[in-house]
Amino acid sequence: MSGILKSSVGRKFAMALSAFFLMIFLVMHVSINFTSVFSEELFNNMSHFMGTNPLVQGLMQPILIFGVIFHFVMGFVLEYKNRQSREVSYAKNVPSGNSSWVSRNMLLSGVVILAFLALHFYDFWIHEMTVKYVEGDMSGLVDANNPESGFRYYEELREKFVSPVRVGIYAVSFVLLSLHLLHGFNSAFQSVGANNKYVKSLKGFSKVYAIGVPALFIFIALFHHFTH
Amino acid sequence: MMNLTLKIWRQKNANDKGKIVDYPVSGISPDMSFLEMLDVLNQELIEKGEEPVAFDHDCREGICGTCSLYINGRAHGPQTRITACQLHMRSFNDGDTIYIEPWRAKAFPVIKDLIVDRSSFDRIQQAGGFISVNTSGNTQDANAIPIEKEHADKSFDAATCIGCGACVASCKNSSAMLFVSAKVSQFALLPQGQVEATDRVLNMVKQMDAEGFGNCTNTGACEVECPKGISLENIARMNREYLAASLKG
């Protein structure tokens, strides 16, 4: 078991496991965000819970960060190794004849998503961390000294979607995420060795997931942009 | 009759840099096989006192796995489920330009022109692609162990791999997963293959990695280009076998 990450199959397995983890996270994330569309209060409460619960903050958040970093670092490592395996390229190559664009460009979609994550961290996460752990304000209130001011999360969210440029970037990134997932979802099953009749019937679901989840994110962004 | 322009990779030997050279050919019948068209070119080159284009070929009926041409950007040419030797000129049109290149992979170094060294495939098989049973004449009766037809058929389907390397050539990562998994699957599906299953998959994958093939990113190009239509299911099966074996070992 020790040497498993040294093998190509083992690396792909780890890649798939981190992908599954991230896909579950995405579902959670989109569910919470979606509450913002119909209930400010529910969204605020859930955000506050996620933002202050020690288990979520102390245990799950580090695992998530590790998962994200692992996934992209491993992705780069694999891509580097794969490029090394062909020293001379073809003068004429028509890969579109045998494989989909998305499956061949996971690195590209991955890099775009990574850039988006940087923006996302800058937008929300660094701000959150600063407020909570640098300034020490764990109240989650608009005004920490005024309990009547209400939770700040909903307002902050709506704030971010005022700029059409940001919403545009946001939308493009999620289209890329969708493409990434269109290949990644099934690919992860294949990498862990699941390719039986049950998994094959997941194919339809994988499309729903890969298009649905990013679409919801985009919808949420547009919703707040236009209702602001 | 067709007139064509061929753009062929010429490389004197492993150390030569190599380049694409243009050759016009004329009077090509659509009933010719692709390799027969190359024969025509070579006869013309010989008549002119030039060196013919070296390419690997032997059975010319799609089963030995020797021919290995990357034709117009596709392994074994534009048609699927066939080898280059089964490709006929009726798949092309008069006036076409056709690129002909060798398989490209670090693990398949060029020997000359369109010929590559695929001994890495042999070494993978030597690492575990067998069932250790000596020849004795006292082996148990062939019908002593019934095998479910579905398993026997799937094992056969995996075993039809001809080892041509089209999977590696067409994979953007030069991965040999389809080739290796076909052999692992053939034995994994048979009761006779169970005894050595753990070592087999671990050793074969280890050798595959050592040869410098890339990782599988599940693009599925190999399955499309495989002349025998070896299924991606085999790769999943090998992943399973490998993970189970890793946990055991």
Add this chain to the structure above:
Amino acid sequence: MSILDSKIPEGPLADKWTKHKNEINLVNPANKRLIDVIVVGTGLAGGSAAATLAELGYNVKSFCFQDSPRRAHSIAAQGGINAAKNYQGDGDSTYRLFYDTVKGGDYRSREANVYRLAEVSTNIIDQCVAQGVPFAREYGGLLDNRSFGGVLVSRTFYAKGQTGQQLLLGAYAAMNRQIGRGKIKMYTRHEMLDVVVVDGKARGIIARNLVTGEIERHSAHAVVIASGGYGNAFYLSTYAMGSNVTAAWKAHKRGAFFANPCYTQIHPTCIPVSGDHQSKLTLMSESLRNDGRIWVPKHKKDVEAIRNGSLKPTEIAEEDRDYYLERRYPAFGNLVPRDVASRAAKERCDAGYGVNQTGEAVYLDFSAAIERYGKEQAHVKGLDENDTALVQKLGKGVIENKYGNLFQMYEKIVDQNPYETPMMIYPAVHYTMGGLWVDYNLMTTVPGLYAIGEANFSDHGANRLGASALMQGLADGYFVLPYTIGDYLAHDIRTGPIPTDTKEFEEAEAKVRSDIDKLIANKGSKSVDYFHKKLGKIMWNKCGMARNEKDLKSAIKEIAELRDEFYKDVFVPGDQNEYNEELAKAGRVADFLELGELFAKDALEREESAGGHFREEYQTDSGEAMRRKEYQYVSAWEYKGQPSEAVEHKESLDYENIEVKERSYK
């Protein structure tokens, strides 16, 4: 007493092999480590022999000209492998397989060898299944069988249309295991160019590394030739492009007698020649004759109409078709042996009934089978048996299951859909029964030099039955040679390694080098293929399916002249110290040009018709082959410097356990 000693053991036929195995010398395991064996060729015979010898403990050096042992042309065998398992309970037995094989070979094979072959046939199936060869199975999980030409039982084991591939990959896997253990040293892309004989014994070979052009010396205590047949002397054949006679021919020139060179199998069901550009012919498995019916039009006017495109074969009414095999051979019908089926096709085409432009094609028609299977399926499924469209669909499904890959292969080559219109087929050179003469131990007339598989002459007589080549190759390699070779090697346990710096190796290497230099320096005006094609035309027209004295005499003359012209005018581009396929081809064609002449000489001398050898002068009133008692022997030719000077030795064939009868399939 002839100088040929076949060393057939005494005793009753059924006990000979067991008795022989009990009595021959063995080499103890510790001593096997001290003994080297060279095996040339990695097909079914060579691959299985190399693996088994290594398992026993010998140090094996294995050679093939291809880039991997898995490419050997055994891989292309389609239909199946025979074994007297009697799993179907249809009355099969060792004796019956023996009987069918001797009769199928037109009583020109050695009884004791054939019986041994039938005896070990069952072991082959057991061994291959244990190796993981995925033979076809029935729903109950047991092995399935099909039927082949010339027999009345179902004894053929198969793996769709890829039986040879599966069996070869089994042998290849067994080899790989030994290569991994270091017991086999594998030399790929190496071509054997001479045998080295030291003190009358085969002690090594000279080989050329086809990548670097280097000439190498390899020594061993024994040399095994498993380099296959020589059908490529005909240029067009179902052989692989690289298949050649060089290894066997060089052995012949070093003293190994060449037996029955004229016995060639011309397979009835191949895709017809389409034009001058053709480089090889493709076989359609004999198994197709299980369900396909062979016919030509009854009337010349229909033939004309088909040739000029105004009539389709499907438009010819049932009563206007001549199912000539069913007409002539009611008992075996479309499943007569290959030689009989091929000659019958030639007879019809010569009479002007050939159905393509060249007049050299007959139909192989599946419409009756599609209808029969379709109705059967409809009945089983409780559907309407009179619904033509449905019956057609179901029937085609059954045919696709059985022969799908062959039908697809046909369509790719001919661009016609064989489900809708009958296939066109014509005979083509497919196998050579002749080869190096060997005794019961499979040793040639040179001590320590063995020949196995298609490279030897031993088991098929004048005609080979379908699915018997795979059987013989594996029998020789897995179960016969590894034991019989011990009898010889037992005397070599104290010899020690064979040095390669002796004068014999030097002389052999110098000869190889000078032959190669001569070819390169020749700088003539014609390519190697030019000569090969010309030789092929002579062979096909004058030494093909029907032969006569006049043609054979002129063939001998023409081949000798062509050989002279070859040495004067051949052009080999490139040089000797590099990858040079033209050079390799030139060497092979040079040997074909010698073998071809011996072939014709043998055919001329054999004044009878037997199996694949049909002399027009010797036929019955109904046009069947006429065997002659006085030719009941093996012709083994000794090399004397020129093919024309070869000396014939005769090994008489005695049949004690089988009655020599007229071979009838009526």
